[in-house]
Amino acid sequence: MIETNAVYVIVAREFKKFIREKSRLISTLARPLLWLFLIGGGMSRLVPAGENVSYIQFIFPGILGMTILFSSIFSSISIIWDKEFGFMKEILVAPVSRFSVVVGKATSGMVLSTFQAVIVLCLFPFIGLRLDPLQIVGVILVSAILSFALASFGILLASFYESYESFSVIMNFIVMPMFFLSGAMYPVKLLPEVLKLVSKLNPLTYGVDALKNIVFPYETGRMSADFSLFTDLAVILTLSLVFVLIAGKAFERKQ
Amino acid sequence: MVENLVKKFGSITAVDDVSFEVEEGAIFGFLGPNGAGKTTTINILCTLLSPTSGKAYINRYDCDRESAEVRRAIGIVFQDSSLDKDLTARENLMFHAYLYRVDKTERKERIEDALRFVDLTDRADDLVKKFSGGMKRRLEVARGLIHRPKVLFLDEPTLGLDPQSRTNLWEFITTLPKLHRVTIFMTTHYMEEAEVCDKIAIIDKGKIIASGTPADLKKIVGGDVIYLKTSNNEEAMKDIRKLFDMEVSEKDGEIFLSALKGDACIPALIREVGERVLSVRMQRPTLNDVFLKLTGKEIREQNGTGLDNIKAMVRSYRRRHDRD
CATH class of the missing domain: 3.30.70.1150 (ACT-like. Chain A, domain 2)
Incomplete structure (x- = not known):
């Protein structure tokens, strides 16, 4: 049902274009740096540290989550560009199933986002974090699953929009709130009830929480993770599957 | 082969009971003014749209129900460029070869052949965004042939090209059936371009109003x-x-x-x-005279709707700026 040739070549195309566009690489990496060091650095003067974790360390999993969120959604939204500039037709008339196209796109989102998350991950020594190899592998695995889920979610969004004017709508009304309500910048458990509820419906929350579980497993109290690692993984794995299936269906519509 | 094809978009009937047949190895021209239903018909044939009623077959496969087989058998050059401008010419062809499962042993050779055939070998590693309109078109035709299709669709292949590239492209297209054993299905609203076709169907407002060889059609004028x-x-x-x-x-x-x-x-x-x-x-007599005689109007001097005009403007704007 899934044609590997199609998945491979779609991923190869995205990767090649990504590597070629130096400015995109730099700007996607600049954002997490700004947040981590300017906001994190400044806020840690204001926010008292937890038991073992300072504020700048606390937001590190959140910043990884942000990197993954932006790059996954951006990668999927490129479908709208492809529709607008005609390249999508080349893919749609090819003898490959729509579902393979969706899986290919989601996989490219996964590859690109994980690649960027790994680069951001390399910053951990600079903020005084200590991670053993197993933790590093754990972070990379969670990043991969989370990016697949978010990229599929992005494809689902992209299937409803025809023109790239909608890009800013998606950014302002979906992506930014998702980031702020994911527990990336402040613990979900400290939020007012209403926002807590919204956070619990946010897929990114569980991804960030899984990363928190892995990066500081022994932390308890205010700055600890909000759910168990098992819950986190179960949610993001399920969502990956659900999103990619719905995105596949949304993509199959024929007039 | 198409039988009684109908496609409705809401209350608008874009294609109204169209039937025709194209022989293998022929150049078939689908002629008509903008908005006559040419592109809609192509989209049905290449499985992008489902017909409201009626049947279309390519290579004896049903375009609606056996779309996978149909897609393998066809190559398409769309009205608007569908190349990835941020990839090189060779990468565009490579993408296509993978997508159509061209055998690994043949992939390189076919791509080099195709590049040579359209005279783009020395520009193969340049990004497509640096190409002129004519070069892009040629590259698209080359791409459409990489997987050795039985039928090649060309939707307004010369739209937006300067006269010289247009002539070159035509010379090139007419060599295809012999060289690649491919049937060509093309649409155009330039009557003089349709002269090279073996058979022509003239479509207006979704209906075929005449068909035959160019010579047959001219006899209508007398x-x-x-x-x-x-x-x-x-x-x-x-x-x-x-x-x-x-x-x-x-x-x-x-x-x-x-x-x-x-x-x-x-x-x-x-x-x-x-x-x-x-x-x-x-x-x-020109085919223009034929159209004039049949419909009482010139094929090109038609006022499209406002939306059509805007679309055309955007298209020509893009064509112009794509070259920069």
């Missing part, structure tokens, strides 16, 4: 028109009426008559009218 300038038009007209039993009229100092085979008729005419003839010219 053959060639011969214009004569003579020293004494009155007398010449009298003689011609008497000797040939033909309808002759006079206009702007010239007498003219229509004949099924003009070129064969001229020697006989001159022999009879003799020394009075000052000049002779003959005009062959």
Whole structure:
């Protein structure tokens, strides 16, 4: 049902274009740096540290989550560009199933986002974090699953929009709130009830929480993770599957 | 092969009961003004749209139900470029080869062949955004042929090209059926371009109003028109009426008559009218005349809707700026 040739070549195309566009690489990496060091650095003067974790360390999993969120959604939204500039037709008339196209796109989102998350991950020594190899592998695995889920979610969004004017709508009304309500910048458990509820419906929350579980497993109290690692993984794995299936269906519509 | 094809978008019927058949290895031209339903028909044939009713078959496969088989058998050059401008020419072809599962052993060779065929070998590693409109079109045709399709669709292949690239592209297209054993299905609204087709169907407002070879269609107009300038038009007209039993009229100092085979008729005419003839010219009917005769309007002098005009403007804007 899934044609590997199609998945491979779609991923190869995205990767090649990504590597070629130096400015995109730099700007996607600049954002997490700004947040981590300017906001994190400044806020840690204001926010008292937890038991073992300072504020700048606390937001590190959140910043990884942000990197993954932006790059996954951006990668999927490129479908709208492809529709607008005609390249999508080349893919749609090819003898490959729509579902393979969706899986290919989601996989490219996964590859690109994980690649960027790994680069951001390399910053951990600079903020005084200590991670053993197993933790590093754990972070990379969670990043991969989370990016697949978010990229599929992005494809689902992209299937409803025809023109790239909608890009800013998606950014302002979906992506930014998702980031702020994911527990990336402040613990979900400290939020007012209403926002807590919204956070619990946010897929990114569980991804960030899984990363928190892995990066500081022994932390308890205010700055600890909000759910168990098992819950986190179960949610993001399920969502990956659900999103990619719905995105596949949304993509199959024929007039 | 298409039978009674109908496609409705809401209350608009874009394609209205269209039937035709294309023989293998032929160049088939689908002619009509903008908005006549050409692209909609192509989209149904290449499985992008489902018909409201009716059937379409390519290579004996049903376009609606056996879309995977149909897609393998066809190559398409869309009206708007569908190349990835941020990839090189070779990468675009490579993408296509993978997508259509071209065998690994043949992949490289076919791509090099295709590049040579469209004369883009020395630009193969340049990004497509640096290409001119004509080069992009050629690259798209090359791409459409990489997987050796049975049928190649060309939707307005010369739209937006300058006259020289247009002529070049046509010379190139007409060599395809022999070289690649491919059937060509093309649409155009330039009547003169359709002359190279083996068979033509003229479509207007979703209906096919005439079909046949270009020569057949021109017979609808009634053959060639011969214009004569003579020293004494009155007398010449009298003689011609008497000797040939033909309808002759006079206009702007010239007498003219229509004949099924003009070129064969001229020697006989001159022999009879003799020394009075000052000049002779003959005009062959164009497909434009055919369209004019059938619909009572010029094919290109039509006012599209506002939306069509905007679309056309955006398209030409993009074409122009794509080249930068």
